[in-house]
Every structure is written in structure tokens, then in C-alpha cells.
Amino acid sequence: MLLKKIAPNAFYNSAARFDPPKCDEDTRVEVISEIMDWIGDWEGPKRLLCMTGAAGAGKSALQQTVAERCADSGILGCAIFFSSQDPTRNNLSHIVPTIAFQLGQHDTTLQDCIRKAIEKDPPIFTRTIRTQMDTLVVRPFKQLQANPGFDARSFPHAVLIDGLDECAGEERQAELLSTIKHCLLDNNLPFRIFVTSRPEWAIRSALNSETRGYLHPLAYHIQLSDNYDATDDIRRYLWRRLQDIGSQSYDPRARSKSWPTVEDIEKLVIAASGQFVFAATVVKYVLERRSSPVDRLQTVVNWTPEEGQLARPFEALDVLYASILSAAKESYEAVDTHRGRNFLLLLRAHQINSEVRVGTGWDGHDFDEILNLEGTAHEVLVSDLHSLVVYPRASFSLMHFYHKSFSEFMDSETRSKNLFIPEIQVKAYISETVVQEFNRFSSEPSSTCATSRSMSNGNAVIALALYSDEGNLLSGQQILALAHNGGWKKLDQLVQEGRILASLESSQFLAMIFVIMRRLKNELNEPGLADALKPYYNKWRGARLDQ
Template sequence: MSMFPNAQNFRVDNMHLHPFQHVYNAQDSQIDGWKMLLDNVASNALHDSSARFDAPKCDEDTRVEVTKELMDWIQDHEAPQRLLCMTGAAGAGKSALQQTIAEECSDSNTLGSAFFFSAGDPTRNNLTYIVPTIACQLGLHHSALRNTIAKAIEKNPLIFKKKMRVQMETLVVGPFKHVCASGELDRSTFLHAILIDGLDECSGEENQAELLSTIKHCLLGDPDLPFRVAIASRPEWAIRSALCSEPEGYLYQLAYHIPLSDKYDATADIRRYLWRKIQDIGRRSHDRRAHSSLWPTEEDIEKLVAAASGQFVYAATVVKYVSERRGSPVDRLKAIIDWTPEGGQQTRPLELLDILYRNILSNAKELYEGVDTNRGRDFLLLVRAHQDDLHEHELADIVKSYFDKWKERYKGDGFPKWVWD
């Protein structure tokens, strides 16, 4: 028999008993806002993430002028434009510049957050994680801000399902203003640089436009916010239409625009990069021919510089291929020179980069089929099916998607490191 036959609702310590309900502990019902935030962060998108090991960055003595311009803008708190948009074609070196700037800002204690989009990574090819990732990085710099962000999530645990503008106001703007108003944070000394790379790799032009609109309305609209946002992207529709002068885009007056390919000629930097890297490869090679002061020749370097047409991606691909340790750098460089047509830039943008990719893959085909127990698989078939109307970045995406499928099968056996890079 029950000791309390008429009891309906009472409390013992932290235990609540209600009619027709299970018994539960009050402490178990607490929401941990910071833990929820961590569950919605794209750690792969951080500038120092292990997933981005050996991320591209500017080589010594290269891109000095544009790097200085970027850092000067970040450090100038009085500059009226608090948004910087750096645009350039595929392979122009945007990501390398953003990585370099992120590291310099981190060293100088000005990096608030960084997010590197990537089309091939489901955690960083959409808008799902970008605001939580930015909020998390900002919160890690200041305990009071971190606690305020956590409380905002505990108050509204469905925030991660809300529109981006609501997320930005709830997780970034609101908590920052609250902590500043309480006197716990000095906005003038807070780490203020927010870097976003590869906006064009965020899937969907509408999503790209939504991010730009959110930044405009949430981070640029309030003069009391200290944030300076630097975005790098190919000049595709979302950012091109926002920055255009006629008709005037909604970011035209607000953004400091650096058209990378137009403003900075990278030819001299590419020349220095190729000389330094290839000579260094030669010094470390077991091929005695590579130790000669006559290798590489000036003619070889100039032919590669002309083929690069101002795009660092071409030079970086050459260096990766020549540095592959299973072959002679002398032979590999000669192969690239032989593959390179005379006459420099072709009629289609970056056509010589496509030619380089195709020849590297064709040359690698024999190696891959040599370790394949099921002969007859032509892994260039997919590329050939598209090459008539293929853009350079589409070719790279197709190649990557193919090798992703084959990586697990071969476990890296017999595959040069540059393939996975």
C-alpha cells in the first residue's frame, strides 16, 4: 500500500513527480549551450585545421604588395569600408593569400575567425555551419562572450535551424553588444578580423548572395561593431552583381574591392617561385643531373612562366609534379616542357592548365593500371567525356571526385602524393 495515497505533486531534492509522468532528474534537463555550438561547428574550415594540412600559402618574397595591402586594410580601424572583397580567376592565388593573411593575423592577435569553404567537403560547402563556426571562434577569445553565446543558445536551442540572419544576430551580434555594454569587453582591442575564403565554393548562388546580404545587414550596419570582414571569391554572379557599379550593386559603396587578376601582375612572383622551388627540388634529388647549375635552364623557366599566364595554380602544379620522389625531377620537368605548346596563352582561359592536367593524368595512367589487378579500367574516360566544353575548375572537380572513389580501393599504394594533394 502507498504511504501517500492522496499525494499528487511533491519534490524530494532534485526529483519531480507529476501524475502520469516519468521520474526525471532536474539536472539532466539542463541544456549545455556551448556543447550544442561545438556540435554545429565545421572544424575542417579553420585556417589551422588538420584537415587542411599543408594548405597553400604565399611563398617567400611573393605576393608582397597585395599582402601588405590586405594587412594595412585590416589594421586600419579608421577606414570607412569594413568589408573587403578580393576576386580573381581560378588559380590566381586567392586561397594562398587568405591563408597567409590568416596566419599573419593570428600571429598579430587580430584574427577573430576564419572560414575556408570547399566544394568537396560537406561540412564547408554550404551555409549550415558558417555562423556557428564564426561564433565559436569569437567566443574562444573571451570567456564572458563565450558564456553569453552559450546562454543565447540555451534560451533558443532551435537557433541552428533558423535563417542565417537570425543566427548571426543571435550568436554573434547580440552577445557581442551585450558583453560590450556590460563593460566586460573592450571592442577597440578585440580580435576583429573575420576571413572567409572561397565564397564561390558554397553551393548555390542564392546561398552565396544570402551570406553577403547577412554580412551587410548584421556586421556592417552597426558602426559600433569592430569587425572587418575579408572575403575571397571567384567573380561569379553573387559577388559580381553585389559589387558592380552600373547598375550599382548593394555592396558597391560598402566594399573595398581588390580585383586580383587585374590589379596585380603575378608574373614576376611566379618566376621567382619556380626558380626557387625547382632548384630546391634539384638539390634534394638523387639524380646528379639535377645538381647542375645549368638545370633548370632560363628558357625552361620562361616557357613555364608564359604558360602560367599569371595563375599560380599552374606553377604550383608543375612544382608538385616535378617534386614527386619516385621519378627524376629532370625527366619530369622535360616532360612538362615537351607538353607545353609554343605561343603562350591560348584562346580559352587557362587552356594550358587543362593541357598540363591531362598530360599528367595520361602519364600516371600506366602507373595506376600497373597496380590494378582488374585490367582495362580507363580512369580518363570521365574526363574525355567532358573535355570539349570543360572549364578548368570543372576538370579539377571531376578528377578529384574520381580519385576519391578509388582512394579507398588502393589505400594509397603506388600513388604519388601529388595525386591526393
């Protein structure tokens, strides 16, 4: 009966996972050594190891390598590999029976205890996973421990769970972590449990030290993307794999000792940004037998997302990015307080700001205020994207991309397709947001106007100058909106309060004012509004020269 409830595809050596990713020789040596030392340390106080890392950082390859080494050493108790694409292992339905089955294979007495537990409660597989874990794993193992001749140190003790984030549903991921804590850790069973996951909500919140996550004091946490620089390993991997491909190629250029070139390898290493998935994608593309590896490598190295481009060397990578981005968009826009917000537009705006593409880059909190959002909106925005981007906790924080290629994906309509947001759309959105906020400010009496922080400190006005291309992208309606309700006088108030003229962007601000005056006069037939602005322009220009 147990056999019918397991997920054999989740085994580390399942045929369904044929040729799974694993670490190349001489790569990831340090982190593999750290993991294997932890597994072998019976006296270590923390019996749970959680490894988090960016998408494509190589977590599954590490877990596979560890599983094979544990199996070879006779210490592998069980291994579970989740996959979002496989309905037999993308949920918790089969997780406990699969663990119980594998553990039972190591001891006939344990196997018999599990069988009796099922006979006593045939509907056990319909219970919660916590009840299943207690009935099928905890109690049978305690019965085994009660045997006088049982030696816990001789029982295979490594319990490996890969890809927690691939289990559908954040609540279900959290349920599994809670079950591991309450059943396996709290009962002091002699297992060393190694879990890998992208840093998504369930595991992130459980390990969070600031909010006193319940696993924080119990787990040994390795943050793979932050603690280990994989650059040298990726370089070695690319050299070895590409040279192997070349040695078996019919193309004499590929068999040459000068291929691949150092320059090409270094370009790829930089583009990988420390993430193995990029390097693995390149190798898989170059490996295509029906064309020359030399030509295909040059396609990768020189590839640009031009219209009509037929080559798609990063197609596999783009599927990964699109999947993560689409899920994050759906989750964000489903929240009622986010109704009306465009997730992709806001994310693209923060990308452009953080990469300082438009004159200056603001801290995440300051940029949220420019966008007229709450000051922590940027953190919520990326909360489901921690496997790709993060806002580091610092006094001045810009969005950090784990993958350089993910930023390039967002820049390319060819790659991101229906998820693409043009940069001009971001500029138009920010310009309109600032104009609307300025209208609210200028339409209220000075005595009652509650100026937003981004207005009073000048950030919003500077953003308008930068994102409107010094006024050239403003519509006629937006220019007239700025002028109405004593707009020039209110703008003068903001210039004085916000120290705009002392900023590095003061020249762009003055250029915008000059463009607005010219357009009022020549394009909008409003010479009176232009003349009213001119004294302020001269005043601000003179004040800037005096700085």
C-alpha cells in the same frame, strides 16, 4: 551544444587542411601588404574587403597567409575556409556556429552570452543564417560592448572567409553576403571582414557598379587577376621550388647549378598566364620522389597531347577545368530559353573566333549574330565561367582567357575528354547556320525580306567562306540550297550591300565561289547552276580588281 554544430575542418589551422597553399617568401608582397594595411586601418570607412580572381590565381594562398599573420599578431577573430569537396564546409549549415565559436574563444564574457542565447532558443541552429548571425554573434557582441571595461580595439577583429564560390548554390552564396551586410556591417560591429571568391554571380552582382550592387558602396574590391601581375612572383616561386627539389634529388643533373635552365623557367612562366595554380601543379608533378625531377620537368616543358601519351602532368589542373566547365554547361542548358543549344559547341566557336584561328575575329556581338543568336548571348555564355574567361567591356571585345592552359585544355581531347568539341564540328555548325539563314533570306520576296544584320553587312557570307574552308567543307545539299530560289541573285545583293569585295577576306569569298562552281559542274552534275553563277563570279572578280 555549440561545439557539436561547428565545422572544425574550416579552421585556418585544421588538420583536415594539412599543408594548405600559402604564399612563398618574397611573393605577393604588394597585395599582402595592401590587405594587412586595410585590416589594421581601424579608421578606414569600408569594413568589408572582397577579393575576386580567376580560378587558381592564388586567392586561398593569400587568405591562408593573411590568416597566419593575423593569428601571429593576435588580431584573428575567426577564419572560415570553404571547400566544395568537404560536406562539412561546402554549405551554410555550420557557418554561423563556427564564427560564433571562434569569436567566443577570445572572451569568456562573449562566450557566456553566446551560451545563454542558445539556452534561450535551443532550435536556433534550424533558423535562417541571418537569424543565427543576429542571435549568436550580433546580440552577444553588443552585450559585450555594453560592458564598461570593454575595449573594442583590443578584441581580435579580423574575420576571414575564403572560397565563397565553393559554397554550394548561388542563392546560398548571396544569402551569406546579404547576412554579412545586414548583420555585421549595418550594426557597425568593429570587424574587418575579408572575403575571397572567384568572380561568380553572387559576389559579381553584389559588387557591380553599373547595376548598383548593394555591396558596391560598402566594399573595398580587389580584382586580383586584373590588378596584380603575378608573373615575377611565379618566376621566383618556380626557381626556388625547383632548385629546392633539385638539391634533395639523387639525380646529379638536378643538383647541378645549371638546372633548371632559364629557358625552361621562362616557358613555364609564359604557360602560367599569371595564374599560380599552373606553377603549383608543375611543382607538385616534378616533386614525385620515384623518378628524376629533371626528366619530369622535361615532360612538362615538352608535353603535347598526343594519342597514347601516358604522362598526365596537368591532371590536377584538368580536374579543376572540367569541374567548372561541367557546372557551367549544366546551368546554361537548364535555362528554358537555351533549350536545344549546345553550350560546349557555342563556347568552342567563340574560342576559335576570339583566337582568330579562321582568318578573322569578330567582336562578340557580331559573332553572336553570325551564329543567329541574340547580341548578348556571348555574355550569358560565359556568365558562369568568369573565373576562367571574360569578355572585357570594350567597343571591340574578344574572349579573354585568364589561363592559357584552359584554352589548351579545350583544344585537347586527351585532356578535356567528354567535354571536347572538334574544330571541324564548329566549322560545320557555323556553315550550316549561315546556309540556313541565307535560305530564309533567299526564299522570301525582296520586298518583304527582313535581312539579318550579319547578312546585310556581309559578315555571315565571309564567315561561310572562312569556316567552310573556301567551300570545300560544304555538303552537296548545302551547295544546292545556296543556289535555289534565285540564290545567286540574292547573293549578289548581299555582296553589293555588305561591301564584301572591299574586305580583307574577299579573296577567300571568291575562292569559295570558284570551288562551288567547280563542284556544281563536276561533283553534283549541275552545270546549269554553275553556268548561272559564272557571270556573277566574273562580275565580283572584276569589281575586286577595281578596288
